Amino acid sequence: MKSPIKFNNVIVNPTNPIQGKSFNITSTLTTEFGIPLNDTRVTCEYYNGNSWINLTSTLTNSDGFLNLKVNTLDSRIKPKISKLFRLHKEMGSLTLNGTKSLTINIIIQDNKISVSSEDDDGFIYRNTILTIEVYLKNSGNANLKIIDIDIDIDVDIDYEIEAEDRTILDRFQSGESTTITIELEVGDIDEDEIEVKVFIYAQNIISGENIIESKTINLDVIDRPLFDYFIDYFIYFALAVLALITIITLTYSRKTKKRIEKPLKEAEKKRPRKGRYVKVSELKLEKPENEEKEVKEEIQEEEVKKKVDLDELLEEELISEEQPGKEIEVKPEKVMEEPKKVAKPPKKVKKEPKKKEKVKRPPKSTRQRVKEQKKKKKTPKKVKKAKKLKKQKIKKKKEEPKKVKKKKTTDFDSLLEEEGLSDKK
Incomplete structure (x- = not known):
């Protein structure tokens, strides 16, 4: 069974x-x-x-x-x-x-590609370059491979495919999309319309079935307006002006920088020293010219003062001889008071001690010399000028006044005593 x-x-x-x-x-x-x-x-x-x-x-x-x-x-x-x-x-x-x-439900593959372009029914200017974009989308359920893209134009113009993503086109999966950019170079043509046909050649990766899709793009050809030419040339002009301003600015800034830095660099340069080094102990102190002049003036004033005192003394002696009973009043010299505030102390000048000159007896008699002195009673102009200079100098420098000392007997007094004309008798 x-x-x-x-x-x-x-x-x-x-x-x-x-x-x-x-x-x-x-x-x-x-x-x-x-x-x-x-x-x-x-x-x-x-x-x-x-x-x-x-x-x-x-x-x-x-x-x-x-x-x-x-x-x-x-x-x-x-x-x-x-x-x-x-x-x-x-x-x-x-x-x-x-x-x-x-x-068993066998899925039937649908090999379908949609081709579109927004530039369809657009326009293009003569003597210009136009870029058009073509959009591809795998609207079927099969995986495809884009084998080739061909472009056919009814007018003799140059074209070039500028951009295409080969990684996507080699395996164009269901639902994917991509863009193809085509550049058209239009010259001075007589036609008023251009017809651009785009052919897409694809193949089913699984079944090997070949697919062809196409898209026709119509473009009107028109003349370019003058305003567009103006814009093109204006851009070049603006760029040239901008470049010129930049060059002038850089040149001026460099010159200004050099002017500012030049004096600083010159100041940094040290002036080379000349001469030789000398020890401080070997240096000689030079008396300033002003001090030497002051010393000379003071010496001259003292000499003049001595002469004046001698004249006054002779006059007194003569008066005493004429009027023996009358006493002569000697006016005390005015002593300058010390200033309360001294701004600057006077400079100390070292005076060299003067050598006393021996008075020789004159060959003439005393009376004759006294008479000659009377004739020369008037003080010379140089003495007056010396006194004025001395007073001005005292006021400016505010020097401390010298202490008044009693007159010492001069050689002339001793001479009078010898002749017997002195008042001490």
Whole structure:
């Protein structure tokens, strides 16, 4: 008696295969009592809407395990018509025939690319360069590869594809988008319209199916307005003026910097020393010219003063001879009071001691000399000037007044005593 068979643990991997890819069906073939059936041929069949078609077959192993691989690229498989598959085992000597029906949803790939451009129905100026952009989007569910991009223009002008992302274009996945930039160089053409056709050549990565998409862009050609020329030249003019101002500013700043730094550098230079070094002990103190003049003036004043005193003394002697009974009043000399505040102390001048000159007896008589002195009673102008200078000097420097000492007997007094004309007798 023949026993029925059973397909256990049937698995489809992947569950929803993509058209163009293969999928696997695995299962374990046993009897109704769970005994594995080895070396048993099992086939995979597909229903095309009219009949069952044998796609592939395989033998079970010692454990009754089987693995069937189905290629969706098989032209006999039409997912849009049918999704039914089954595992079939023919009747054997000990077993009955058996089948296992399966419903597999094969995803049909949609190879679709959308091409668009915002520059369509735009315009372009003559003798200018225009850049247009073309947008690509993979709007299907298949992964594509952009093989080539071709541009066809009905007018003889130059063009160039400036930007394209090859990493995206080599594997243009579903839902992705990219931009292609095309540069058109339009010269002085007579046409009033340009027609630009963009062709996209793509291929399905899985199935290898080729796809071609195209887009036509129409552009009107017009003359360029004069205002645009003015703007172009104005930009160049503004840049030239800006560059000139920059150069002038830098030049002026450098010159000013040099002027400021030059005197500082000259001041830093030390003047070279000349001469030789001399010890302090060897230096000679030079008396200033002013002090020498002052000393000479004082000596002259003292000499003049002595002469004046001598004249006054002779006059007194003559008066005493004429009027012997009358006493002569000697007016005391005015002594200057010391100033309360001395701003600056007078400079001390070392005077060299004067040598006393011996008075020789004159050959003439005393009376004759007295008479001659009377004739020369008037003081010379030099004496008056010396007195004035001395007074001015005392006021300016505020020197301390000298102490008045009693007159010492001069050589002239001794001479009078010898002649017998002295008042002391």
